[in-house]
Amino acid sequence: MRLIRWLSPLLLLVGPVGDARAQSPPRTLTRSLDVGLGLGYGFGGPPLPHRGLLAAGALLSEPVRPLRRGALVLGVNASLNLTSDLSDCVTDLAVSPRGCRDYPSHVALSVLGGWARRDDQGSGVRLFLGPGYVRTSDDRNGLGLSARVDGAERMSSHLSFVFWAAGDLPPSRRSEHLTNLTAGIGLRVH
Secondary structure: OHHHHHHHHHHHHHHHHHHHHHHOOOOOOOOEEEEEEEEEEEEEOOOOOOOEEEEEEEEEEEEEEEEOOEEEEEEEEEEEEEEOOOHHHHHHHHHOOOOOOOOOOEEEEEEEEEEEOOOEOOEEEEEEEEEEEEEEOOOOEEEEEEEEEEEEEEOOOOEEEEEEEEEEEOOOEOOEOEEEEEEEEEEEEO
16 A cells, blocks of 8 residues: 555656657658668579578668658668579589589669658668569579568667568579578668
């Protein structure tokens, strides 16, 4: 009983502060630049033993329309996915002057549209999807599809820690459909 009498004034103070915070206008999202590194894996294509990928990318994004629980966001994403194991090709090059096939590396430049949850300036979750121009190491060129989901935690007024996952669908050739899934960490400047 004594504890309730002591906590009651504290609850009366915290209640109005919570209401005032809920009624305050949400912080606006700002233009941001994400830079990240990660690892990935390639699916599809020829039967190859090594499909590991090293991933790097940069995403420039801009909120274009505020929504009740977030914002519509446009972005431009540049990504590079390199095959991480070339050891089979090195030995095969000595046997065959034509070389061998390994899972293709690729570069992509994508225009993405998506949604950002308005959590806090520099923090929150975003979802992106859009077309992109993809060029692979085995001469596949053309339009592909890119998707990305990321989350950020604010570290300072202009810097956030980012964790991300992405998928790329390069153009198909010889009925070989490739998919690359990558994930990593990085920094966001806003």
